[in-house]
Structures are given as structure tokens and as C-alpha cells.
Amino acid sequence: MISRRDFLQVSMAASAMVGASGFGNWARLAAQQSLTQDQLLEFDTFGNISLIHVTDIHGQLKPVYFREPSINLGVGANKGHVPHITGADFRKAYGIADGSPSAYALTHDDFASLAKGYGRVGGLDRMATIINAIRADRPDALLFDGGDTWHGSYTCHHTAGQDMVNVMNALKPDAMTFHWEFTLGSERVNEIVEGLPFAALGQNIFDAEWDEPAELFKPYKFFERGGAKVAVIGQAFPYMPIANPGWMFPEYSFGIRDENMQAMVDEVRAAGADLVVVLSHNGFDVDKKMAGKVQGIDVILSGHTHDALPEPVLVGKTHIIASGSNGKFVSRVDLDVRDGQLMGLRHKLIPVFSDVIAPDPAVAQLIEAERAPFKDQLAEVIGQTDTLLYRRGNFNGTWDDLICDALLSEREADIAMSPGVRWGPSLVPGDDITREDIWNVTSMSYGAAYRSEMTGEFIKVILEDVADNIFNPDPYYQQGGDMVRIGGMGYRIDITKPQGERISEMTLLKTGEAIDPAKSYVVAGWASVNEGTEGPMIWDVVEDHIRKLGTVSLNPNTTVEVAGA
DSSP: OHHHHHHHHHHHHHHHHHOSSOOSHHHHHHHHHHOOHHHHHOOOOOSSEEEEEEOOOTTOOSOBBOOOOSOOOOOGGGTTSTTSOOHHHHHHHHTOOTTSHHHHHHOOTTHHHHHHHHOOBOOHHHHHHHHHHHHHHSTTOEEEEOSOOSOSSHHHHHTTTHHHHHHHHHHOOSEEOOSGGGGGOHHHHHHHHHHOSSEEBOTTOEETTTTEEOTTSBSEEEEEETTEEEEEEEEOOTTHHHHTTGGGSTTEEOOOOHHHHHHHHHHHHHTTOSEEEEEEOSOHHHHHHHHHHSTTOOEEEEOSSOOBOSSOEEETTEEEEEBOSTTOEEEEEEEEEETTEEEEEEEEEEEOBTTTSOOOHHHHHHHHHHHGGGHHHHHOEEEEESSOBOOOSSSOOHHHHHHHHHHHHHTTOSEEEEOOOOOOOBBOTTOEEEHHHHHHTTOOTTOBEEEEEEEHHHHHHHHHHHHHHHHOSSGGGOOOSSOOEEESEEEEEETTSOTTSSEEEEEETTTTEEOOTTSEEEEEEEOOOSTTOOSOBHHHHHHHHHHHHSEEOOOOOOOEEEEOO
């Protein structure tokens, strides 16, 4: 497809010089010489309409490292299909050369070495440069934000999302949808949305009391572009009160609402829509199922599961675009829409290599102004790491291993639990760990680190429940993130089993004894959805632990045995 050629030509240009090994200073020089901004932005303008998609930025104003998962298991009909292939299998599927820019951007192998060669990714000032370049080529291009924007950093927490609102407003989106934004609390969300200079969309955001569409969030918006009528329908995260604390937004209900989505598609088609776009925060597998059930959607701009795919996935006549996370990518989608139909599509997933893309001066200045009041707190060095710290993957992210170690030590617990959230940048060996880095993987509005007693039976119930949220073969029942991270305990999971039968061989690591269903254990965790949870904030717990360690060195985590993959 065109998208593969557009994206992978950058790989071929650089891989001739860089190769697959020998990284270090030479590699950084080679990478920078091989890549240019013009190459990254090169695109054969096509059709009459351009869409720009960004999603799951999670509060990251500045460039970061972000490692893609080494394990992303699919179940049921999605087993072995993108995005559920990683590493060498992913590179083979897309013809990506080892050691190339695409390999660094899209897979996990040799991440620390490649990071030294290619540098950090993202930064809203670099994203602004890309967006402005697309608009220079297509002045009426539409920019869409897929949500998870006002959450995930020190400054975002301390400004209740205002830093991200201010900077995103400068990028001039045309519409957005939502997920973690609601954990600011509905009063704050309502306040921000009422002042947004663009559309806040969610056909599935309803008034909880009356079960009617919420007035503040419109189901769709029309745009006139290229002589065609474009309808954009919003789809917020469907499982808000399950995955996040419902008491923070009690007046709203969500859900997938397929029937209402079909009604909205039919409504906009009847009103003359030539192109129907869904701006979604469902997650990729849910979007695939919805595309097979709801007729008449041309394009789904997918978010939530942080997948980055260099080609659209076609389900029936619906093209699904996945644009990554943490500001790492910008998607450009050009469409040929004529006579009320989508006649063709051209797509490019643009990696935001921060050493190659020049920052937009105005947005860079705005970012610095937003960060200035917190500069000293952000920059304070708490420790160093000798270990690659990352989060993404179904199991055993090293950042969460470190968080679990902190909970075990600082909270004097037998077992620790850390939520399997997907957000949070990476650090490479040799990096300082600053306060900002800790907040980048812990910042949320319900970050209390609880300490309580749980029976072995109850711990298994928790693990079984989370596992079903991830590995239920029906995507509409996949309501979680990744698997809850466990410290102090090992277990076996068979992802092919039904709920209640996946988890076995639970073992308390400090004694080597089997977990007794009837015995109580001291469990420390964080991010409880229960109102009134008490305890120190998780970022303070982690900071105290890292200060005591000085240098973080983690052994490979082999405490989870996975069967059925």
C-alpha cells in the first residue's frame, strides 16, 4: 500500500548507513545525517481532503523515550493479527529493516542502543511543526485529538490539565474525544469543555440520570472540505466507570452504544455526509468489532490502546488508523471523496524524531512558559538507572517492577499491585531519574498508595477479574489496560482459559510457599477506584525508594509464567 511505501522509505534511506549494530556516538551522527525533516514529512498529496490524527499524548509536552511493547497478546479472532504482533514478527510483516528508524519507532528490540542513535521522540512543539507543514500543503486539513490528553504529568496534575489545554489550543484542533480527562472530575471537565474553541464529541456520553445524550458533548460535527461534506462522530472511552472511579463523574454514563452509533451514522448520511469519520477512544480491537457491526463508517481514527501501525487495517469498507501515543507519531490521511463516496485513501504514520523535526518557535515558547513555574521541581534528580525503564507490554514493565519494589519496601507489604496502565515514557540505562520522570509514570488524580489485608482467595479473584478484562475473546468485554503488575508474588496464567480458571500456582516469593486462599496477606497498591482510599501518594513512595537506592538496577522479572500465547 501507499502508506507502507511512504513510511518505510525513511527506513531504507537510513538503514544503509546505520545497519543493525555498532551504536553510540557514530550511530547518532549517522542517524541524524540519514534522516531529514523533509524526508519525514514527504507525502504525495492525494484526493481532496486531509485528516491529521494525534491521540493518547498523556500530558507529554516535551520529547521523551517511549519503548513499544515486547508482548501484546491477541486472543480469539485477533490472535496473531496486528496490533498483536511485536518485535521481529512486526518488522517482518511490514518489511522493516533491523536497526532502521522504523524499527526504533515501532518495535522494542535493541531499544536502548537505538535510542542512543535516534534520540527522543515527540514534543508538542515538534508535532506543531508537522501539523503546520501538512496545513501548508493542505490548508483546510482537519486536526483531531483522540483523547487522553489532559493527564499524565507533573505539570498537568498541578494545573488540573490547563497546561495541555493551552498548548493544544495553540495547535488548533477541530475536534477531540475523551477518556482520562474525566478523572479530573466532571466539574473541572465541564469547565474546560465549555471554553474549548473546538468540538468536544462523544455520541456515547450520556446523562446518567435520564439516559439521554449529554448536552455538553455533541455526538458529531459537520465540516465542509474539498467540496465534500465530512461528518465526524465522537466515541469516548466506553468503560469509564469500570476502569476509572465512577464517583468522579457520577452524572455521566458511557458504553459502546452500537445502536446509537448506527443511528448517528444513518443521521449524518441522511443529512448529506459524503464521508463519515469516527474519532474513537474504544481501543483497536473494539474498533475492529464495531466496524463490523456498524455500517457506513469510512474511517475510524483509533485510540486508547496506544497501537502504532504504518498501514490502515480494513474491516469491510472501514479503514482503521492507529497513531500511537505519548506524542510519538502524527498520522496524515488523505482521501479522495467524490459523488458521496470514498474513492481512495493514502496514509502516512509520521514518527516525531525530536532531533530531526525542528520545534515550532511559538509553541516551544508556550511550552516553556507552562513549565516555568515548576522548573526546579521537575528537574530535581532523585537517582539514576542502570536498567531500561519502560511500561508497555501485557506483563512485567520494569517501571512497574520498580513501583512494586517501592510499595513492598516503603509500605512494608508482602505483596504489591501496580495497575497495568499503558501510559508513561521510558528511560534508558545511564539516565538520571528526575521528579518529572517519576510523575510521568504515576501522575493521576487518585494516586493514594493503600495498604490493606487481603486473603489469598481475594487476590486470585482480583487477578482473574483483570485477566478477563484483557484476555476475554470478545473485544467488547476487554475493559482493562494491561495485566496488573504484581510484586512479591509469582503466578501462572493461561490466557486461553475462561474466567476463574486462568490464574494458578500463586507463590509468595519471600518464602517460596504457595499462596493460601484462607490466609491474609498485607497488600500495598495504588490507583484504587474506591472513594476515600487513604495512604501516601504513590509518587512520594517511589521517590523515597529511589533516593534510598541511589542507582536503580532491576533483574529480569521471571515471576509470571504465561501459557496459551
